[in-house]
Amino acid sequence: MISKATIDTVFETARVEEVIGDFVHLKRAGSNFKGLSPFSEERSPSFMVSPAKGIWKDFSSGKGGNSVAFLMEHEKFTYPEAIRYLAKKYNIEIEETEQTDEEKANTDVRESMYLVSEFAKTYFHNTLLNSEEGKAIGYSYFKERGFTNETIKKFGLGYSPEAWDAFTKEALGKGYKLEFLESTGLTIPRDDRPFDRFKSRVMFPIQSMSGRVLGFGGRILTNDKKAAKYLNSPESEIYHKSKVLYGIFQAKQSIAKLNNCYLVEGYTDVIQFNQSGIENVVASSGTALTPDQIRLVNRLTKNITVLFDGDAAGLRASIRGIDLILEEGMNVKVCTFPDGEDPDSFAKKTSYDDLVLYLENNAKDFIQFKASLLMNEAKNDPIKKADLIRDMVVSISKIPDRIQREIYIQECSRIMDISEQVLVSTLAQLVQKDVVEVGKKQQQKQEQKAFEVVKNENPISTEKVDTLGIVECEIINILLSYGNISEKFEGVLIGTNTEGEVGEVVVKKERKVYEEIYLSLQEDEIEFATGLFKEIYNDVISVYLQNDNFNLERYLMHLKPEFAQIITDIVMNNEKYVLHNWEGQNIFPKTKLEQLNQNVTDNLFTLRWYLISQFIENAKNSVSKESEIDNSEVIADIMDYIKLKTKFSYKTGRVVVRYH
Incomplete structure (x- = not known):
């Protein structure tokens, strides 16, 4: 159990705007800060942080509290986990007292899964660095990729031994329960003997924005054609791959500071870029980009630069993710590498200055990129050119901001040598079609309600103030x-x-x-x-x-969470009018x-x-x-x-x- 003295020091040291700023892009609004809610889908910021009071309030969801409450709500930390996170962030030494058996028994399922995952990360990392097999196979592989010891440590890279149950036996011997080894996907159940999912693979821990281990990616190094080259943890209570971006923990501060995020495809792309000095980079880990992943970046910046391999197969299919980014109201640029190069290989052989210069000079606006990519397909075929133009207008229609749409229409008109009037007309049809679709859905709901007979037992009354x-x-x-x-x-x-x-x-x-x-x-x-x-x-x-001498932040620290929530609501409700x-x-x-x-x-x-x-x-x-x-x-x-x-x-x- 963490001592009261440590908890007091954490609360005195932690700055609520700094803690939340690691997860949400905050802008000053008078004496407060504001940003997009991390708890709901919104485009107008209603999330308020008051440094003077040491509290925050999300007016879209009604949630609020101090820095610890934010971590508990956003990262699903327990109270002790939140205190440990803040202590680590501010380099505060933790004093602990002995935890009772009852307190140990009260640790919930999710927390047990996090603990197992953290143990696995430590085990794989130690195996990589300290075992003969790990050094000969895993460590050699990472060195061949050009990764330094500092980089290996920074990303917690590891190695899972070739033995069928090496990790499982070690975890069970340390007192971790089999049910949590199985629920995290680290161990595959079998009646006679459970075995390791990631046997004989180099390991890439997948972390949340706060650094908690959610799952793993494992790469096989043998030429076994029956085995998948990359293997990910299965979906679980703590790991949802559509809501996670690899490298977000290491990249979040750089993304917010530089107001841009580079999006790549694989683990090694992220690591190599990071080692080259470009830290504001994340990966979708081989999965198709999802709205949840985009919103994760949207909390930190409005700008995304998508990096594609020079010879990526199915590039046209890949750029469909751009429309999703546009729908979230974000600004998109695209950069491709020379033929035969990917972000990993290009960064490995390019100096930091040259890499930065290349990205700046070759990052194109999405409309320019689509035009240059698809014009080669269209060439002199008018039908294909018409399809290309329609494709570009479809992308523009996804942009929620009307002014931005107008600017992109002008740009498209210039690039494709077609009148603005035709493009505006096509855009209007697409937008109207979307409106009609939404209208149809609303009408269907109303028609369903019309056939529902609802008996109102209590007469409608006006609520008294x-x-x-x-x-x-x-x-x-x-x-x-x-x-x-x-x-x-x-x-x-x-x-x-x-x-x-x-x-x-x-x-x-x-x-x-x-x-x-x-x-x-x-x-x-x-x-x-x-x-x-x-x-x-x-x-x-x-x-x-x-x-x-009353101190609000200190006062909230000693209250029950539900009581602290009420206090926060009282204080912060007036702040929304300061927007x-x-x-x-x-x-x-x-x-x-x-x-x-x-x-x-x-x-x-x-x-x-x-x-x-x-x-x-x-x-x-x-x-x-x-x-x-x-x-x-x-x-x-x-x-x-x-x-x-x-x-x-x-x-x-x-x-x-x-x-x-």
Whole structure:
């Protein structure tokens, strides 16, 4: 178990924008950062990160929390795994206490699969470097490919022995359960004796964006025609090949920094490029490119450069992936290598400077690439040329941005020597066809619903606005965000004026915001009415009274995840309105700090006004209509409270209108 001191150090050191920035491309938006949600498919950013508060909020999915919560949600880490990841990122030494048997037993299935996969990576790597067989076969192969020891270590390359069950026996001997060896695909079950899936292969660990081992790719080195050259881990609870890109862990920071991602086909292409100094490169690992893989890159950059072999078979089929990239609203360039070369071989024999120069000079816009590739096929055949032009317009129709579509139409017109009007007309037909298809699907759904008889047991009712909940929520938000700030608040005292008359005297007294809220509610003996908000308010006030220095990030650290989620929602819901660039429109609204004093006063008065209104209503309902019962005392109370309510209404007129 990780010690409390280590956890405290991790939370004090970790910067939420740095942690999330490894997974999501963030852009500054005022004092916050924003980016595309990693939890939903969106094109307009609604994912907000607040460095000052140390929290994040995804308005598209409703999720939020601190840096640990993000790792638990995005990477499916357990709490200890998230702490270990952050400790490793910030070079913090981990102090541990002995884990109990009960804690060990509580490790879930997914975590067990991750542990088995991590053990396998270590085993294969050690076998490569330290066993005679590993050095003679696996290590020699990687050296022939030109990989250095540093590169072998960086990518965790390994070797699986030729013996049928060498890895399985070792894993079982170390206490790993057979069920998890089988569920990860490392071991193939057999009644008499389970055996290793990757026997006699060099190993390429496949890692998530955070570095967790999800599965493996294994390459056979013998000339066995019955065996597949490359073998991947099967789909499992933790490994979905359509959602993974090889090398993303090593490439993510470089991709975000350089704002471009090179996409190649194989493991060795990635490794050789990386060793040559170009680190912003990933591979689809031989599978057809998928929308999920594209969205993985989209979190880090809007720009992809696809690298193709010079003599790649079926190149035309391969470039269909370009349309998928365009559909995601990304910018695509394509670069091919000379005949007989692939990214691996070309990078191996080319210096870093020459390689960078080659990529810059030969990376073509997708429209230019398609034209140059397919024009050779069309040549002087008008039918084929027409098909080529239509193919290019189909690609352009996939682009969601209308301005970009217009620019590409102009470029296509220039390259293919055809009028823009014809291309625009063809494009409009394609776009309209897509709209019609969507319309048909919607109509089918509506027709299905039309034949469904739904019995509505409860009459439709308009949802009543929870005025009290809104006010209490806002007061909690003020406490969480600004409680430590000092302001001069107005107070009313009974005193004598210069003429000796007794009356109300307005005075200003400097207090911290939390003191003003706490003392005001205490003075009037007011308690929160909403159960959850009452619990949060009492807990936050308790922290302030004990420490006089409230830190939101530290506070969230000690809360249960579901409780921390509620706190995050309260604080970050106001931040979504900061997304608009008001200053760019020459509109300069007051900042929240400039309105803080008024906001505190308004909400305290509104809370009083609302509670008094409730008391008056309850008192009116308690007045007896029977003549023999004396209601004079209750009526007197009602009149007093109506006077007080009128006084509050006078002071907070605009607030009353807002909530009434």
